[in-house]
Amino acid sequence: xxTEVILPKVDMDMATGSIASWHVAEGxxxxxxxxxxxxxxxxxxxxxxxxxxxxxxxxxxxxxxxxPIGTTLAWIYADGEDVxxxxxxxxxxxxxxxxxxxxxxxxxxxxxxxxxKASELQGNSSSAKQRATPAARKLATQSHVDLADVTGSGPxxxxxxxxxxxxxxxxxxDAIAVPALPWSTQQGDLSVLSSGSGEAxxxxxxxxxxADASGWSAVEKQLRMSAAVHRIELPNHGRSPRRKVAxxxxxxxxMRQAFDGLGDQPVRLVGHSLGAAVSLALADTRPRRIESLxxxxxxxxxxxxNGVVLAGIARASRxxxxxxxxxxxxxxxxxxTPNYVQAAAxxxxxxxxxxxxxxxxxxxxxxxxxxxxxxxxxxxxxxxxRIIWGRRDAIVxxxxxxxxxxxxxxxxxxxxxxLPHVEIPEQVCALMML
Numbered sequence: 170x171x172t173e174v175i176l177p178k179v180d181m182d183m184a185t186g187s188i189a190s191w192h193v194a195e196g197x198x199x200x201x202x203x204x205x206x207x208x209x210x211x212x213x214x215x216x217x218x219x220x221x222x223x224x225x226x227x228x229x230x231x232x233x234x235x236x237p238i239g240t241t242l243a244w245i246y247a248d249g250e251d252v253x254x255x256x257x258x259x260x261x262x263x264x265x266x267x268x269x270x271x272x273x274x275x276x277x278x279x280x281x282x283x284x285x286k287a288s289e290l291q292g293n294s295s296s297a298k299q300r301a302t303p304a305a306r307k308l309a310t311q312s313h314v315d316l317a318d319v320t321g322s323g324p325x326x327x328x329x330x331x332x333x334x335x336x337x338x339x340x341x342x343d344a345i346a347v348p349a350l351p352w353s354t355q356q357g358d359l360s361v362l363s364s365g366s367g368e369a370x371x372x373x374x375x376x377x378x379x380a381d382a383s384g385w386s387a388v389e390k391q392l393r394m395s396a397a398v399h400r401i402e403l404p405n406h407g408r409s410p411r412r413k414v415a416x417x418x419x420x421x422x423x424m425r426q427a428f429d430g431l432g433d434q435p436v437r438l439v440g441h442s443l444g445a446a447v448s449l450a451l452a453d454t455r456p457r458r459i460e461s462l463x464x465x466x467x468x469x470x471x472x473x474x475n476g477v478v479l480a481g482i483a484r485a486s487r488x489x490x491x492x493x494x495x496x497x498x499x500x501x502x503x504x505x506t507p508n509y510v511q512a513a514a515x516x517x518x519x520x521x522x523x524x525x526x527x528x529x530x531x532x533x534x535x536x537x538x539x540x541x542x543x544x545x546x547x548x549x550x551x552x553x554x555r556i557i558w559g560r561r562d563a564i565v566x567x568x569x570x571x572x573x574x575x576x577x578x579x580x581x582x583x584x585x586x587x588l589p590h591v592e593i594p595e596q597v598c599a600l601m602m603l
Contacts, residue, residue: 171244171256172221176208176230178238187235188242192300193219195228199245204300204327206242216300223247227255301328308333314493359427360408362400365393370435370460372398373428377442377466378533379482379526381407381516384441387594388601396437401427403444405518405525414529417541421450428455435460439601441590442565443468443533446543452554453546462554463601466562466587469543471569476530476537478564483526488514500561500586548574557597559585 176186189207193199205219228243230236246252301309301316305328309316314333321328362382372392374385382400392398404412404423414420424447437460440448445467452459468474478497485491492510496502518526533540547554555578558567564587570579580600582589590597 171226171246171250172223173241173256174205174220174225174243174245176236176238176240176242177217183238185235185237188230188232190232191228192216193225195225195243198222198224207300219245221245221247223250224252226252229255302330305330305333318489358430359404359410359423360402361427361431362402362408363397364389365396365398367394367396369396370437371396371431373431373436373438374398374400375424375438375440375444375448376400376403376406377440377444377468378403378479378530379406380441380444383407383516384588384591388590388598391594391598392601399431399436403447405522405529407516411522411525414532416532417446417450420529420533421447421454425451425454428458433458437461437463437601439463439465440467441465442587445469446541449543449546449550452552453543453549456551459552461601462550462552463557464554465557465589465597466559466565466567467543467556467569468539468565469541470547470572471566472538472542473566473569474534474537474539475564476534479530479534480527483523483530485514485517486520486523491517497563498587499592500559500582500584501592504592544572547572547577550577554578555580555600555603557589557600558582559587559589559592561585562587 176188186208189209191206192204193206199205199219199222201219201222203219204216205225207216223245226244226246230240230242236242241255244256300321301319305319306316308314308330309319309328316328316333319328319332322332360382374382374389376382376384382402385400389398389400401424402409404410404414404420412423414423428451435458438448438452440446440463442465445464446469448462449464449467449469452462475497478494481494482491485494488507488510491514492505492507495505495510495513499505517523554576556570556573557580558570559582560567561584567581570581573579582593582596585592
């Protein structure tokens with residue numbers, strides 16, 4: 170007798186399911202255990218394996234069709250079996266654990282594979298339709314990777330976890346070490362990009378790790394309409410020279426030279442992430458120069474930081490490996506469009522520049538933690554200070570802001586990630602100008 174292929178039950182609340190794709194065409198051979206078709210429900214998408222070896226015939230459900238659980242989808246005929254009209258299938262009873270036949274003499278039914286949990290298989294439809302192992306799907310979901318963009322190396326192009334890691338360019342734990350670099354002997358100023366003019370106190374903006382001055386574009390366009398704007402680029406970033414950074418104190422010392430070069434007038438200082446930590450340290454040592462201080466998703470207020478993402482961005486050499494990491498920075502991954510990724514990739518440094526950033530990251534965030542604590546400096550501030558943070562920040566926990574003293578204004582945004590000045594620039598500008 171041929172083997173019946175039915176729609177299995179893959180979660181407790183499932184009543185119907187949709188056929189996402191057939192991996193085997195009608196009339197083709199299939200081996201027992203080989204992926205046969207994919208199903209989708211409201212909660213899960215999973216791959217169902219063939220219950221027997223033979224040829225697939227009498228496929229009665231097309232891709233995209235939604236049918237009740239227990240529905241006969243097709244039949245598998247063993248070698249030598251005559252293929253006639255579709256057999257009269259037995260009435261199937263579905264339990265929470267598997268599908269069984271109520272007629273002991275009827276063809277076998279498909280058992281449900283309970284090894285893949287729905288929580289590991291959520292994602293967009295294109296990812297759900299791609300053949301992939303559960304481990305690969307889990308990593309892809311966590312990293313906001315569309316499996317349709319991953320080339321599978323497994324049987325029948327099935328995506329393995331290693332394929333997703335290859336796309337993300339995830340470094341091995343012992344691969345963070347950076348070889349000796351030909352550090353620049355240039356002693357001149359770090360790169361400072363200036364624009365705008367006006368009578369109001371100028372703005373000084375300091376970007377975060379693995380970014381550059383262009384990250385301020387959205388807010389800079391608004392700020393320069395009424396005042397001068399100076400964007401200082403960190404060592405080993407943007408147009409600044411490659412310089413060895415021994416530790417956070419050394420970084421602040423280098424940045425202080427560039428800051429002092431802007432003159433003696435009071436400024437409105439704004440920093441993001443690592444740049445916010447630097448800004449806080451500058452305000453602590455140059456209090457008379459600071460008219461106001463804005464800290465966006467600041468580092469320096471707690472030990473935790475997502476070192477894996479920072480390392481991935483620092484090491485990324487092409488759009489395919491950079492894009493998945495950039496999507497971790499925003500509350501809504503769709504904000505990171507292909508054009509945004511392409512533009513960001515074009516601004517990435519060369520191989521030695523990336524190595525310099527990796528060396529700097531190892532000095533500032535050894536073993537994936539923040540090696541500096543600026544809580545005391547935050548308590549000493551006398552200038553008007555505000556912290557702006559997204560509750561969906563996956564890089565630095567926003568709850569670090571709760572360590573701020575009462576005189577510091579705190580602004581939290583529910584659907585925003587690590588880049589408020591990119592995700593909601595108008596609202597950030599409005600707060601900065603208060």
